[in-house]
Amino acid sequence: MLRRPLPHLACFVLAALTAYTGLATAGVERLQRPGRSLAPFSQEPPEGPPGLARSLDRGEAERWQDQIRGRLEALAERQPTAAVEADAAADAAAELRRRLRVLAAESGARLAIHVRDLDDERPLFDHAGDERLNPASNHKLVTAIAATELLGADYRFETRVERDGDTLYLIGEGDPSLQARDLYDLAGEVLVRGAAEGARRIVVDEGAFSREHLGPGYRADDEGASYQAPSGALSLAFNTVEVTVTPGAYGEAAAVAISPASAAVEVVGEVRTGRGRALRVTSERGEGGRTRIRVSGSLRAGAAPQTIRRRVSDPGLFAGAAFAAILAERSGDEALPVGRGEAPADAELVATHTSAPLAAVLASALKYSNNFTTEQVLRTLGWRASGAPGSWENGAAAIRGLWAAIGNAPEDLVFENGSGLSARGRIAPRALVNLLALTRAPGSDAAELLPAFASPGGEGTLRLRMPRAQGRVRGKTGTIGGVSALSGVVTSDDGQRALAFSILMNGRQDLERSRRLQDRLVLALVDHLDRG
Numbered sequence: 001m002l003r004r005p006l007p008h009l010a011c012f013v014l015a016a017l018t019a020y021t022g023l024a025t026a027g028v029e030r031l032q033r034p035g036r037s038l039a040p041f042s043q044e045p046p047e048g049p050p051g052l053a054r055s056l057d058r059g060e061a062e063r064w065q066d067q068i069r070g071r072l073e074a075l076a077e078r079q080p081t082a083a084v085e086a087d088a089a090a091d092a093a094a095e096l097r098r099r100l101r102v103l104a105a106e107s108g109a110r111l112a113i114h115v116r117d118l119d120d121e122r123p124l125f126d127h128a129g130d131e132r133l134n135p136a137s138n139h140k141l142v143t144a145i146a147a148t149e150l151l152g153a154d155y156r157f158e159t160r161v162e163r164d165g166d167t168l169y170l171i172g173e174g175d176p177s178l179q180a181r182d183l184y185d186l187a188g189e190v191l192v193r194g195a196a197e198g199a200r201r202i203v204v205d206e207g208a209f210s211r212e213h214l215g216p217g218y219r220a221d222d223e224g225a226s227y228q229a230p231s232g233a234l235s236l237a238f239n240t241v242e243v244t245v246t247p248g249a250y251g252e253a254a255a256v257a258i259s260p261a262s263a264a265v266e267v268v269g270e271v272r273t274g275r276g277r278a279l280r281v282t283s284e285r286g287e288g289g290r291t292r293i294r295v296s297g298s299l300r301a302g303a304a305p306q307t308i309r310r311r312v313s314d315p316g317l318f319a320g321a322a323f324a325a326i327l328a329e330r331s332g333d334e335a336l337p338v339g340r341g342e343a344p345a346d347a348e349l350v351a352t353h354t355s356a357p358l359a360a361v362l363a364s365a366l367k368y369s370n371n372f373t374t375e376q377v378l379r380t381l382g383w384r385a386s387g388a389p390g391s392w393e394n395g396a397a398a399i400r401g402l403w404a405a406i407g408n409a410p411e412d413l414v415f416e417n418g419s420g421l422s423a424r425g426r427i428a429p430r431a432l433v434n435l436l437a438l439t440r441a442p443g444s445d446a447a448e449l450l451p452a453f454a455s456p457g458g459e460g461t462l463r464l465r466m467p468r469a470q471g472r473v474r475g476k477t478g479t480i481g482g483v484s485a486l487s488g489v490v491t492s493d494d495g496q497r498a499l500a501f502s503i504l505m506n507g508r509q510d511l512e513r514s515r516r517l518q519d520r521l522v523l524a525l526v527d528h529l530d531r532g
Contacts, residue, residue, distance in 0.1 A: 136478030139420025172234025224283030232315030
């Protein structure tokens with residue numbers, strides 16, 4: 001059942017956020033043309049901690065904090081009184097409960113389930129629904145729904161170019177979706193306005209976020225896996241590069257190409273054409289913040305090119321050097337050197353790239369489970385809610401504010417990062433369903449998120465699952481070692497009725513067997529709605 005918020009809850013939430021704010025304040029992806037050097041890469045360290053950059057204008061910060069406070073108050077006020085569950089013998093859902101109990105008994109893992117009718121708020125089934133289990137990527141639902149409710153489904157990220165004196169400033173505000181083609185368009189605007197004439201350098205401004213790049217729970221010592229990409233206020237191509245290795249003639253070195261091209265990325269090592277050790281591609285932090293791509297091994301002659309995606313080390317300087325390369329390519333001039341700093345408050349706006357709405361941007365996280373997108377959104381929410389540079393700490397504080405506002409107990413959420421790439425994260429399915437209920441609340445921004453969920457027969461991680469439920473299920477999968485999860489919404493054929501569900505499975509288990517059980521549980525909900 002929903003926990004009814006205490007009368008003073010909204011005041012408590014606002015006080016907590018205010019206190020935290022005080023604490024926080026103390027494309028065209030192309031390779032570089034042969035013969036043209038990429039922008040010199042600045043190795044000068046940043047001077048001192050970031051302050052309030054122009055993108056953190058005090059008046060704008062206060063407007064965002066006021067909006068988020070207002071939305072939290074509205075959420076706390078509109079929470080419904082918990083529905084009284086009817087006697088099971090007379091309940092029309094008795095057959096559904098019996099079927100779900102039989103299926104739940106087949107699980108070989110720790111299993112927690114909660115199912116609720118979103119139209120009358122009646123709990124339909126609960127099996128250990130208050131048990132806090134690791135949700136894996138189902139945690140992305142928490143970040144996505146909270147950010148959409150508090151920032152608005154139509155929130156858009158901006159990336160700007162400004163000029164002051166002989167310096168071009170490339171300013172990021174956390175856009176998770178920025179690609180090389182967007183930088184190509186920005187460079188075009190800069191050139192059309194003549195703003196590159198006489199410019200002597202490019203400075204990247206990352207003041208919207210704190211200095212940290214890797215979130216809690218992420219590893220810095222792995223092979224540079226793309227699913228552990230770093231986060232930064234100025235980020236490009238999900239903060240990853242595509243490394244394409246193409247074999248040559250037998251005995252010769254294979255060609256290695258990097259996209260997007262950036263002077264902040266260097267390649268070391270060699271791949272031979274012929275027989276030998278398997279191809280290996282890793283990324284690591286190099287000198288001055290460069291990303292060092294290390295290649296080794298071999299590819300047989302005539303083999304198809306292989307493309308491997310690896311994370312970068314310094315998001316802002318990677319994006320800045322890529323912009324410098326694109327600007328040089330489009331202008332025919334030498335590439336400008338790139339450094340890091342803060343745009344002056346009176347710098348002149350030259351060009352702006354605006355992202356798609358937040359609800360659409362989050363599709364990469366909800367359909368395809370992109371970790372990077374949710375970490376960017378979490379830190380953006382923290383920035384807007386606190387007025388201080390976005391961090392995992394102030395992002396988590398904003399999440400907990402919404403969690404409390406909808407009546408969830410604090411202990412039902414153990415929050416480590418925005419994506420669920422965590423061995424520590426925990427959620428109670430009943431509480432997660434409380435959150436999913438926002439997708440059916442009148443006037444809810446979270447309702448705009450449902451098309452961004454994965455769906456059977458559609459796009460994303462459910463594409464090949466539950467074919468007979470096509471058009472009826474919107475869900476989020478979750479998988480890490482020892483964890484399999486599926487949570488979402490099932491609708492009637494006409495879309496008029498909806499059930500929310502959360503299925504969390506922890507412990508040693510066969511992954512395919514766990515997924516088949518999840519599918520059978522969800523299909524039972526589809527059948528229940530079909531029976532009216």
